[in-house]
Amino acid sequence: MENSKMPDSRREFLVRLLEGTATATVLMVFGPGVMAHGPETGGTERADDADHKYAYIIDVGKCIGCGNCVRACKRENSVPTDYFRTWVERYVVREEGVYVDSPKGAIEGFEQLNKRFRDNIKLSRTVPKMCNHCHNPPCVQVCPVGATFKSPEGFVLVDRDYCMACGYCVQACPYAARFINPVEHKSDKCTWCYHRVKKGLLPACVTVCPQKARLFGDLNDIDSEVSKLFEADQWMVLKPEMHTDPTCFYIGLPREVV
Amino acid sequence: MSLPGPKAHIVRLVAVLVGALFAFLVIKEVVTPSSWNYKDWYRGDALALNSSYEAAYGGNQSCVTCHEEVNQELAEFRHQALSCESCHGALADHVKEGEKIGDAVVDDASSWQCLNCHDAQVSKPANFPQFDKEKIEEHQEIEPDMICTACHTPHDPTP
Amino acid sequence: MEAIGLPGGALVNYIFPNNAHVTWSIMIVIYPYITGLVAGAFVLSSMYHVFGVKEFKPIANFALVAAFSFGLFAAMPLLVHLGQPQRAYQIYTTPHTTSAMSIFGYVYSSYLVLLMIEIWVIYRKVFIEKANETVGNMAIFWKILCLGITTYNPESAHFDKKLAKFLAGIGIPWACLLHGYVGFVFGSVKAVAWWATALQPFIFLSSAIVSGIAMMFLMYSFIMWRRGQGYDYALIKKFIITLWMAFILDYALEVLEIAFVGYEQGAHWAVIKPLLMGPLYNSYVLGQMGILSLGPLLVLGIASLLDIKDKALLYLGNLGSLMLVFQVLVMRFNVVVGGQLISKSERGFVDYEFEFFAKEGLLTAGIIMVAPFVTYYIISRFIPIFEGKSMDTEPKRASM
Numbered sequence: 001m002e003n004s005k006m007p008d009s010r011r012e013f014l015v016r017l018l019e020g021t022a023t024a025t026v027l028m029v030f031g032p033g034v035m036a037h038g039p040e041t042g043g044t045e046r047a048d049d050a051d052h053k054y055a056y057i058i059d060v061g062k063c064i065g066c067g068n069c070v071r072a073c074k075r076e077n078s079v080p081t082d083y084f085r086t087w088v089e090r091y092v093v094r095e096e097g098v099y100v101d102s103p104k105g106a107i108e109g110f111e112q113l114n115k116r117f118r119d120n121i122k123l124s125r126t127v128p129k130m131c132n133h134c135h136n137p138p139c140v141q142v143c144p145v146g147a148t149f150k151s152p153e154g155f156v157l158v159d160r161d162y163c164m165a166c167g168y169c170v171q172a173c174p175y176a177a178r179f180i181n182p183v184e185h186k187s188d189k190c191t192w193c194y195h196r197v198k199k200g201l202l203p204a205c206v207t208v209c210p211q212k213a214r215l216f217g218d219l220n221d222i223d224s225e226v227s228k229l230f231e232a233d234q235w236m237v238l239k240p241e242m243h244t245d246p247t248c249f250y251i252g253l254p255r256e257v258v
Numbered sequence: 259m260s261l262p263g264p265k266a267h268i269v270r271l272v273a274v275l276v277g278a279l280f281a282f283l284v285i286k287e288v289v290t291p292s293s294w295n296y297k298d299w300y301r302g303d304a305l306a307l308n309s310s311y312e313a314a315y316g317g318n319q320s321c322v323t324c325h326e327e328v329n330q331e332l333a334e335f336r337h338q339a340l341s342c343e344s345c346h347g348a349l350a351d352h353v354k355e356g357e358k359i360g361d362a363v364v365d366d367a368s369s370w371q372c373l374n375c376h377d378a379q380v381s382k383p384a385n386f387p388q389f390d391k392e393k394i395e396e397h398q399e400i401e402p403d404m405i406c407t408a409c410h411t412p413h414d415p416t417p
Numbered sequence: 418m419e420a421i422g423l424p425g426g427a428l429v430n431y432i433f434p435n436n437a438h439v440t441w442s443i444m445i446v447i448y449p450y451i452t453g454l455v456a457g458a459f460v461l462s463s464m465y466h467v468f469g470v471k472e473f474k475p476i477a478n479f480a481l482v483a484a485f486s487f488g489l490f491a492a493m494p495l496l497v498h499l500g501q502p503q504r505a506y507q508i509y510t511t512p513h514t515t516s517a518m519s520i521f522g523y524v525y526s527s528y529l530v531l532l533m534i535e536i537w538v539i540y541r542k543v544f545i546e547k548a549n550e551t552v553g554n555m556a557i558f559w560k561i562l563c564l565g566i567t568t569y570n571p572e573s574a575h576f577d578k579k580l581a582k583f584l585a586g587i588g589i590p591w592a593c594l595l596h597g598y599v600g601f602v603f604g605s606v607k608a609v610a611w612w613a614t615a616l617q618p619f620i621f622l623s624s625a626i627v628s629g630i631a632m633m634f635l636m637y638s639f640i641m642w643r644r645g646q647g648y649d650y651a652l653i654k655k656f657i658i659t660l661w662m663a664f665i666l667d668y669a670l671e672v673l674e675i676a677f678v679g680y681e682q683g684a685h686w687a688v689i690k691p692l693l694m695g696p697l698y699n700s701y702v703l704g705q706m707g708i709l710s711l712g713p714l715l716v717l718g719i720a721s722l723l724d725i726k727d728k729a730l731l732y733l734g735n736l737g738s739l740m741l742v743f744q745v746l747v748m749r750f751n752v753v754v755g756g757q758l759i760s761k762s763e764r765g766f767v768d769y770e771f772e773f774f775a776k777e778g779l780l781t782a783g784i785i786m787v788a789p790f791v792t793y794y795i796i797s798r799f800i801p802i803f804e805g806k807s808m809d810t811e812p813k814r815a816s817m
Contacts, residue, residue: 064382066375068344075348076314084434090381097426100764105434109374110381112391117428124381129433138608144518145507149300151308159304162291164507165500167440168518174608176433176761180440185500191308198309207315208344210375211386241684242607258425258763264572267541268580270564271534286510299513 052153053219054247055226056192056203057235058128061252062213065090065126067109069205069214074107076193076204083179085190086130086205091256093123098256127257128214130205131156131177131190132238132246139169139178139189148187154247155194163187174242192216316349318342324353328413335414345371345412364412369394372406372415422695424688425764432760432767439757439769443782444498449599449621450628450749451789452491452525456596457629458484459532459588464659466585472655478539479640479802480633485532486793492525493785498777517602528588528595535584537562538577543800545569596625603752610685611692611756616674623667628745630660631738636793638735640803648731654721657734661717664741668710671748675706688759696758696766701751709744713737 065088073079073086087105091098092113099117103110110126112118133156140148140156147163150156163186170178170187181188193203197216201207206216217226229235235249239258250257263269293302321342322329332338343349346362353359364371378390397404410416423430462480465473473480496502509526512519537544541563548559548567560567597618603609604617634656641648675693678686693701719725720733758767772778796802 061383064375064386065379068341068374072315072344072348075351077311082434082437087434089431092380092428094428097428098764099428100431100762101429102431102434109377110379112377112379113381118380121380124379126381138606140515142516142518142606144513144516144521145504146294146299146301146511146513147507149295149298149304151305155308157304157308159301159307161307162301162304162504162507163501164504166495166498166518167500168516168602170435170440171606171757172608174761176435179435179438180500182438193313194308195311196313196315199313201313201315201317204313204315207317208341210340210344212339256426258761261568261570262566264570264576266570267564267566267573268576270566271537274564275530282509289506290510294511299511299515 051220054133054154054192054197055217055219055230056130056133056206056248057215057217057226057229057251058248059211059213059215059229059251060125060127060254060257062211063088063126063128064211064213065106065110066210067106068208068210069128070105070107072204072208073190076196077191079188080181080183083182083188085177085188086128089127089129089257091123091125091127091254092117092121093254093256094121123254123256125252125254125257127250127253128205129175129177129238130248131173131192132175132244132248133190133192135245135247136243138172138174138242138244142168142172144168151194153197155192155197156189157191157194158187158189160184160186174239174244312350314348314350315341315343320349321346332413337413337415366405366407369406372410372412422691423765424691424759425762427764430765431762432765433762436757436760436762436767439754439767441498441753441757442769442777443771443779444494444777446746446750446753447782447786448491448494448498449596449625449753450746451487451494451786452599453596453621453625453628453745453749454487454632454789455484455491455528455629456592456622456625457627457631458487458633459592459629460626461630461633461659463585463589466582467589470655472652475649475652475803476633476637479637481532481536481539482796482800482802483633483636483789483793484629485529485536486789486796488529488532489792490785490788493788494782495521497781497785517598517605520598521602524591524595524598528591531584531588531591535581535588538581538584540800541577542569542574547799593622597622603756606756608761609756610688610759612752613685614674614678616670616677617752620667620670620674623663623670624745624748627660627664627667627741630656630663631741631745634660634734634738635742636790638731644803646803650727650730653730653734657717657730657737658721660734660738660741661714661721664710664713664717668714671706671710688763692755692759692766696769697751697755700747701755705744705747705751709740709747713740713744716740 067088069086070084070088073084077085079085082104084105087102087107088110089100089102090106090110090113091100093099094117099113101110106126113124133154135154137148137150137156140150143149144166145162145164147159148157148169149159165180165185165187167180167187170180173189178187178189180186193201193205196203203214203216206214215226215229217224219227219230221227229251230249235251236253237246237249238253291301291303294300295302318341345364346352351360352362373389373394376387376389378388382388406412406415458480461473462477462484464470465477466481496505499505508519508522512522514520544559544562545567548556548563551559600618600621603612603621604614606612634653637652637656638648678689716733717737720730720737725733754769758769760767773780775781
């Protein structure tokens with residue numbers, strides 16, 4: 001990709017940099033060339049943001065539950081302790097029922113499972129969770145003041161300067177992806193690292209995933225990894241009965257996962 | 259003195275209400291953010307706000323601009339697909355405005371980062387290299403405080 | 418922890434990490450409670466003003482002023498609850514109409530204005546008297562309250578009475594909207610199984626009327642006892658029968674809801690049954706649906722149907738009302754907090770603990786709950802609320 005094809009938003013960003021108003025150190029240090037090359041860019045680039053159809057794909061079969069994503073998310077987004085924009089759950093399906101845990105959101109990964117639950121298992125997987133960036137987001141519907149919204153690119157975002165922290169969105173989200181930030185007293189959630197994607201980077205969790213279990217890209221780019229996986233049509237979404245129409249897709253999702 | 263009309267108080271009440279309504283509408287107009295998106299109902303400036311946050315993780319491309327030598331070696335490494343920052347920490351903790359502000363060396367006093375991925379667990383994919391506790395303890399019988407990286411190169415660990 | 422009583426075949430209690438904290442706590446419990454008292458008191462006051470139930474004449478104005486006193490504080494718990502209360506005005510400036518909560522600002526404010534106008538119309542004569550009797554700052558205050566018209570035109574009386582009736586008339590659907598909509602705020606959340614039922618607005622509304630009538634009964638008894646004025650037993654009997662019938666309707670709806678979900682054996686029941694048998698057993702099964710419902714049904718039923726008179730009637734009425742005031746409070750708790758105890762993991766329940774000194778703790782709740790009574794007391798120092806049996810808007814006292 002050539003620099004001349006940079007989207008307007010990035011061009012604006014660089015202009016602001018030159019004016020000395022921006023503080024984004026990454027671009028300061030390494031220049032735009034680095035950002036615009038290689039696998040770190042999030043899909044194809046077009047002039048109009050609405051032309052993107054971003055999707056997040058989680059390949060459950062690849063996840064090893066290391067918790068790198070949770071740690072990176074905490075660092076990238078300054079997520080307070082005990083609250084999570086993303087977390088990883090461990091499912092252990094046994095004859096007598098389902099064991100699920102997510103110690104501290106798996107920020108330190110998982111300890112070896114208690115022997116009582118380890119033997120005679122039918123299935124066990126670790127499943128990353130996060131905001132599903134629904135097409136039909138209940139959180140946006142219920143926000144009384146328009147402080148959470150769907151961006152033109154399809155990201156479900158929170159306006160921190162407008163949120164009054166009533167908590168209705170927290171109630172409305174079927175995925176418990178939202179919380180009231182106990183430090184800022186505002187609604188908080190995964191943004192798909194909107195600030196990174198707009199700079200041509202991938203979400204932090206995708207960047208650090210050692211297994212490529214987390215993929216982010218543009219479904220309008222037919223050559224992207226997400227497009228190929230999506231086209232295979234073996235994906236599932238969480239809680240389809242909620243009719244939220246998520247844009248976060250799971251591959252190899254065990255039916256026990258809620 | 260003539261009495262006020264039987265509905266004089268109502269006229270005044272209506273005047274007060276209309277005045278209050280007008281004041282309310284004026285205030286509403288003034289305090290509604292100028293960038294308000296009436297179609298999708300949000301503050302237009304919120305987009306810029308959300309993209310204004312600094313990125314902490316730079317991705318491997320950011321690392322190789324300074325550490326080109328590692329990049330050359332990496333092409334051959336078993337761990338080549340990994341993100342440098344997942345073990346070495348976020349770029350923002352290492353470099354700020356072109357200046358090094360902190361080390362990005364991995365804690366070599368313990369093996370937790372190795373075991374974080376490679377500790378054997380039932381939930382991990384079967385084809386993923388895993389080492390169970392017994393095997394690790396076997397190693398440690400040789401030397402109790404032994405850590406993985408004493409023998410295995412972290413960038414290119416051979417079994 | 419063993420798997421007994423957990424939904425979804427869970428072997429251990431598993432809640433989503435972000436569910437560990439109950440986002441809506443005591444403040445959101447007392448918010449619909451106070452709103453309900455407003456709606457209930459208003460409906461009671463309309464019994465006389467609109468439907469002309471003569472027995473309720475002595476308390477029609479009292480219930481109206483009480484409704485206003487509660488109304489002033491209905492939004493207070495919400496403000497305390499908000500993380501950014503200074504932004505609360507946004508619900509007026511940019512109400513997001515897809516949100517069930519967004520109309521609250523408008524419905525609530527307009528209802529308060531309606532209450533104020535009705536009280537103003539009914540008490541205007543008193544305001545004019547005060548404006549002419551007092552001097553200094555108080556005179557200015559009363560004059561402003563009269564909107565500068567300090568002589569009372571007897572012809573106004575007839576018009577004022579008609580206007581009061583009209584306002585009380587539109588006030589009933591307005592009160593129903595105010596409180597039915599509070600039920601809608603909860604009932605429309607599909608993600609919370611214990612809330613999501615179309616019956617929720619009706620349950621909230623009927624319980625609001627019950628709590629309002631019961632609270633008015635307690636306040637009436639207390640005030641009459643303090644004034645040593647003697648009780649109006651015809652009123653008390655009517656009070657008790659009305660309360661009993663309102664509660665029968667309310668209880669029927671509450672039973673219907675749970676019976677329906679239970680009989681349906683659907684996805685919701687899978688998490689609601691262990692909730693009711695587990696964390697909510699004491700407060701819902703024993704409290705709300707058990708003692709605090711069957712008790713009042715029995716006590717008020719006896720008081721309504723049997724030939725009970727005088728003090729015995731008063732005591733039974735107070736006992737039933739006291740239980741109902743708590744029944745509705747516990748019901749609000751069971752709905753608001755209970756719904757959040759089901760983790761959205763559908764495999765575990767959240768552990769809720771009461772806080773006392775926290776911002777949204779019981780102490781704050783207590784202060785907010787006491788405030789309307791203090792307000793009522795202050796208002797009653799300035800305007801006559803009970804004045805024997807003759808205090809009303811009849812034109813016979815109009816000439817000054």
